[in-house]
Amino acid sequence: MVKKMIRLGGTLFLIAFITTALLAYVNYKTKDIIEVNTIASENSARAELVKADNFEDLGDGVFQGIKNGELQGYCVNVTPVSKYGGEIKMIVGINADKTLAGIKIISHSETPGLGANATKPEFSESLKGKKYPVKVNKNGNSNENQIDAISGATLTSTAVADGINMAFEKLDSLGKGNE
Numbered sequence: 001m002v003k004k005m006i007r008l009g010g011t012l013f014l015i016a017f018i019t020t021a022l023l024a025y026v027n028y029k030t031k032d033i034i035e036v037n038t039i040a041s042e043n044s045a046r047a048e049l050v051k052a053d054n055f056e057d058l059g060d061g062v063f064q065g066i067k068n069g070e071l072q073g074y075c076v077n078v079t080p081v082s083k084y085g086g087e088i089k090m091i092v093g094i095n096a097d098k099t100l101a102g103i104k105i106i107s108h109s110e111t112p113g114l115g116a117n118a119t120k121p122e123f124s125e126s127l128k129g130k131k132y133p134v135k136v137n138k139n140g141n142s143n144e145n146q147i148d149a150i151s152g153a154t155l156t157s158t159a160v161a162d163g164i165n166m167a168f169e170k171l172d173s174l175g176k177g178n179e
Contacts (some may be wrong), residue, residue: 073164091106
């Protein structure tokens with residue numbers, strides 16, 4: 001009976017060890033590829049938000065977009081926290097005139113069909129031209145400082161608004177907010 005338990009425990013240990021080793025190897029081999037793909041995805045999002053040819057890294061997740069020698073705007077990486085789904089990694093585009101160019105959500109764990117609707121292009125389009133500080137409006141008819149809440153996803157909408165405000169505050173902390 002004891003020999004059987006030891007054999008069973010040893011077999012289980014061996015399976016767990018081999019599985020862990022394989023996962024570690026795959027992670028090691030794909031880490032660089034994942035990093036390259038993440039950078040390419042973020043660069044594509046920046047170019048889509050702020051129509052620029054070149055992005056200069058200003059530090060703290062802030063990138064300055066230049067086209068033909070002229071400032072087009074900024075893209076700011078932020079990670080607000082939704083009280084429902086957790087962290088939302090997003091890039092906020094801010095035009096040179098300090099109005100919102102839009103957002104791109106890089107990753108989230110919001111509910112499909114509700115909070116996940118924040119990833120849709122029409123939501124980002126509805127944010128264009130908004131000004132700091134941004135607040136969530138649950139009643140429709142928003143003004144230049146309000147974004148309409150996504151139906152059924154007020155917490156996600158609030159997290160997005162927090163992220164937008166974080167982006168403007170990062171710009172301000174770098175001395176780029178009130179030029």
